[in-house]
Amino acid sequence: MDAIPRVLRNDWSTVAVPELAGWQPTRSVSVVIPAYRAQATLDLTLASLSRQTYPADLLEVVVVDDGSEPALELPPIRPARTKLVRVENGWGRANALAWGVRHSTGEILHWLDADMVVYPEHVAAQARWQHVLPYAVTLGYKRFVDPETHGPWPAAAVVDDVWRSGTPDGLFGGATGEPHSYVERYINQTDQLRTADHLAFRIHVGATAALRRELYEAAGGFDTDLRLGEDTEFGYRLAQAGAVFVPEPAARAWHLGRTQVMRAREQVARYNQAFFADRIPYPRHTRRTGGTVWTVPLAEVVIPVGDEPLERVRAATDAVLRGTDLDVRVNLLGAWDELADARVSPLADPHLDLRLIAATYRGEPRVRLVTEPVAAFPAPYLLDLPPSHRLAPDTLRHLVELADHHQVGLVQAGDALLWRTAAVRRAEQVRAPGESLRDAVTAVHGSRAEPPAAVGITAHWEGASGRRKRPMPSTLEVGGVRSLARATVMVGRLTGRQLRARLIRRG
CATH class of the missing domain: 3.90.550.10 (Spore Coat Polysaccharide Biosynthesis Protein SpsA; Chain A)
Structure with a gap:
């Protein structure tokens, strides 16, 4: 067995990963998609996943219906190994993700929201890191498109045709979309996270990331009591479990619409502050108010x-x-x-x-x-x-x-x-x-x-x-x-x- 690479702090540049062209993956991947009343965008997400370059026999997709009424259905255009499960206890994205993990089998877990349209290399670009680095957490890139600016969403068949023709950049008429500014700014300021410090976990946000199942379990899985901010809180625990965070620009995607944080930044921040302060000792200023005894001490x-x-x-x-x-x-x-x-x-x-x-x-x-x-x-x-x-x-x-x-x-x-x-x-x-x-x-x-x-x-x-x-x-x-x-x-x-x-x- 080859020795596990040693990454100094978060400098992932010393790790040699395979080139996407000609690479033959060997590890199974489970893409877990939490969904609530998202049938229209879910159809597009699954259509894009049906054309992934990752081997179909190693790719499993688990769609988790978080109590939608009417219940979600699997569309005709989808990956061969796709299954739909419905949450039976609890609610919220964290709970749905945890539910999906329990119903998945892959060695690599890949989160994806039901309003994402991913490029054909999206899964492979992230999963290659987990093939060589067991404690890697990869972060995909996305561009936000808005229906008011870019018109109505395309049909699933259109996504399928564009992916088959190899022109995913043209899905929205050549529009570049809006970047995830906060995340990409931090990535650029830290030399692609290679010089990032102990606060790097804060960019573990958004709709696309991948990691090994054993790292997920070592970090304790998602906190199913959280209704917002579960990705940041889980990112913190991943960091404490020894993770290295790797931005992967080859894992591109379209995000259909703006996020809740973009629409209500101050309200979301106010809501999260109390929960984050109790569970995350960093940044230190978050604990200037409230009690002196916290669930997770410094x-x-x-x-x-x-x-x-x-x-x-x-x-x-x-x-x-x-x-x-x-x-x-x-x-x-x-x-x-x-x-x-x-x-x-x-x-x-x-x-x-x-x-x-x-x-x-x-x-x-x-x-x-x-x-x-x-x-x-x-x-x-x-x-x-x-x-x-x-x-x-x-x-x-x-x-x-x-x-x-x-x-x-x-x-x-x-x-x-x-x-x-x-x-x-x-x-x-x-x-x-x-x-x-x-x-x-x-x-x-x-x-x-x-x-x-x-x-x-x-x-x-x-x-x-x-x-x-x-x-x-x-x-x-x-x-x-x-x-x-x-x-x-x-x-x-x-x-x-x-x-x-x-x-x-x-x-």
């Missing part, structure tokens, strides 16, 4: 409790909770399941400190008591924090700003490690046998080391008695274990029995 902080005393764990935890950035969740990793209710002298309890820590934070909404290693997804960051380390109020914010400014996947400050979720997820896909997670993350996103004092981290080694403990000469390198999860477990086991040798020099 960072998950993991503090391994081990057999540490209450005072040390409390000092580390409270320093995080009282920071200037409240958008955080603390995970205290410990053997909480060992806290049995059997009779024991309270002061002679062998798990006394563990029990006191649990009592201290059990009611705190931003603290979780966990017995297994934590995966940060869908939060964009995970901070591994030894209980001996104390953060200054601005430390977490400063670490995140460093990671975003330098676009790195790992920031190390002493034994505190800030991991970018997107980099970790991608590294897990491309990691070679025996390669450390640290090295794989550095390869796909870069890393950076900072002096602990420079970011406001100090080490405290005071025990419950107040006496300074002498650290044992032991060091655990995260890069030497097979995964971040195992590293977290090992830190939890060692802390309190073999303290780290890296004491931070004060001064």
